[in-house]
Amino acid sequence: MTHLLIALGMLWPPFTSAAQAPSESSARRGEQLFDGDEPIKGMLPGHDEALPAFASKCINCHRTTSGPADSSQIVLTRSALLFAAPRRGGPPSRYELSSFCMLLRTGIDPARIIIVHTMPRYDLDDAQCLDLWNYVILPRD
Amino acid sequence: MRTEVLLARRRFVAAMLGVAMLPLLTQRTRAHELGLVDPAIAIPRLACVCSDGRSTTLLELLNGKTTAVQLMFTGCSAICPMQGALYARVQSYLTDHAKRNIQLLSLSIDPLSDDPKALSGWLKRFDAREGWIAAAPAMAALTQITTLFNGRAALPDTHSGQVYLVRRDAQLVWRTADLPAPRVVVDLLIRLSENA
Numbered sequence: 001m002t003h004l005l006i007a008l009g010m011l012w013p014p015f016t017s018a019a020q021a022p023s024e025s026s027a028r029r030g031e032q033l034f035d036g037d038e039p040i041k042g043m044l045p046g047h048d049e050a051l052p053a054f055a056s057k058c059i060n061c062h063r064t065t066s067g068p069a070d071s072s073q074i075v076l077t078r079s080a081l082l083f084a085a086p087r088r089g090g091p092p093s094r095y096e097l098s099s100f101c102m103l104l105r106t107g108i109d110p111a112r113i114i115i116v117h118t119m120p121r122y123d124l125d126d127a128q129c130l131d132l133w134n135y136v137i138l139p140r141d
Numbered sequence: 142m143r144t145e146v147l148l149a150r151r152r153f154v155a156a157m158l159g160v161a162m163l164p165l166l167t168q169r170t171r172a173h174e175l176g177l178v179d180p181a182i183a184i185p186r187l188a189c190v191c192s193d194g195r196s197t198t199l200l201e202l203l204n205g206k207t208t209a210v211q212l213m214f215t216g217c218s219a220i221c222p223m224q225g226a227l228y229a230r231v232q233s234y235l236t237d238h239a240k241r242n243i244q245l246l247s248l249s250i251d252p253l254s255d256d257p258k259a260l261s262g263w264l265k266r267f268d269a270r271e272g273w274i275a276a277a278p279a280m281a282a283l284t285q286i287t288t289l290f291n292g293r294a295a296l297p298d299t300h301s302g303q304v305y306l307v308r309r310d311a312q313l314v315w316r317t318a319d320l321p322a323p324r325v326v327v328d329l330l331i332r333l334s335e336n337a
Contacts, residue, residue: 044223047322049230055222072219117319118220118302 023134030135033128034058040128042120045107056120064136076136088113100136101129174292174316175303181312182289187282189248192260192275199248199286202276203311206244207334209326210305212290214251215259220302223320225267227302230323231330238272241334242309245269249277250287250300292316306333 032038035057042056043049050056063073066080081100084092090111095103099110104122107115124132186200203210211228213221228245235243247263249255255263260275269275278286290305290313304326306315315329 044320044322048324051223052226052229055226059218060222061219118223120223 026131027134027138029128030131030133033132034062034064034135036060041123043123044120045117050123051120056122058132061119064138065140078137078139081137087111088115097130097133100133101126104129104132175318176316178292178314178316181308181314184307184311184313185285185289187285188279189276189282190252190257190279192257192264194257197276199276199278199282200311202246202274203307205309206242207309207330208244208246208307209330210246210248210290210307211302212250212287212300212305213247213263214249214300215255215263216251220300220320224302225263227304227320227323227326228273229267229269231326232270232273234323234327235272235330238330241331243272243330243334245273247273247275248286248290249275250283252277252280252283289313290316306330308333 029038033040036053036059039053040056041050041053043051058076061072061074062076064076066075066077081095084094086092087109088111090109090113093099093110095110101124103109103115104124107119107121109115184200184203186198188196189199189202190196191202202208209228209231211224213224215221225247228247232238232245235241238244247260249260255277260277263269264273264275267273287300290303291301302320304317304321305313306317306329308314314333317325317329
């Protein structure tokens with residue numbers, strides 16, 4: 001029984017960090033994408049042209065640390081993403097790499113709810129998305 | 142440190158306005174919040190300061206020109222850069238705006254921080270050309286301005302990326318969706334300037 005619990009625990013994403021620790025270089029590239037030092041092409045729904053990179057940086061609206069700050073910034077931390085929580089009025093959901101990338105590209109969250117119109121949809125390749133994911137899920141708390 | 146001071150100031154303004162607007166929050170919305178504003182709403186004579194330091198009124202700024210108005214503030218890093226980029230694109234499409242008597246107005250909802258220097262910096266940041274102006278209302282006029290354009294009482298921190306279309310006779314006649322496509326704003330401005 002104990003072995004079974006340990007095995008299940010290891011399968012649960014939040015506790016697999018030791019085995020799947022993001023590479024430092026990938027997280028560093030992710031930080032550059034997040035901060036806008038490395039531009040990503042983002043477009044608002046219904047628009048036919050990409051926004052200038054400075055207007056669609058992740059850091060404009062999000063932060064990767066919890067704690068007091070501008071309340072308008074949405075927190076993207078390991079715990080906020082990996083633990084099941086109700087989002088946008090939907091059932092509890094958690095992110096994994098594929099659902100994170102799907103949201104960035106299509107605006108659909110893990111509970112199949114469309115996010116706000118004012119967040120750009122991004123033209124990211126798989127490597128960029130992985131780098132960004134590795135950066136936002138870095139243990140910081 | 143500067144960010145903390147700005148945030149504290151904004152919270153103070155929001156708190157003051159929250160108290161001032163409590164009676165308004167219970168009132169019925171007096172117009173559509175999206176699309177056609179029917180009946181059109183006359184722009185009042187509210188005190189404003191322009192990016193060039195000139196003191197004027199909102200009515201004077203809008204009277205005689207077909208205008209797209211956006212609510213913004215220069216210290217906003219979230220939606221405002223996209224609003225600025227939107228106007229930059231709109232302006233690039235409006236090659237004959239002067240002939241058509243069309244203008245774009247970035248109207249600040251943070252009069253404590255957005256002095257003429259900050260407003261000039263906003264215009265410069267987006268390479269604004271002639272025909273794109275920026276202004277901030279007097280503190281006393283802020284509640285009326287946000288209520289007028291939003292169609293309801295709203296705290297300044299919750300401003301949207303909508304564009305508000307004002308006819309040449311200074312009547313608010315249209316509210317777009319949040320962050321509309323630039324072509325949509327251009328089409329509305331041109332149609333409005335032709336029908337005014």
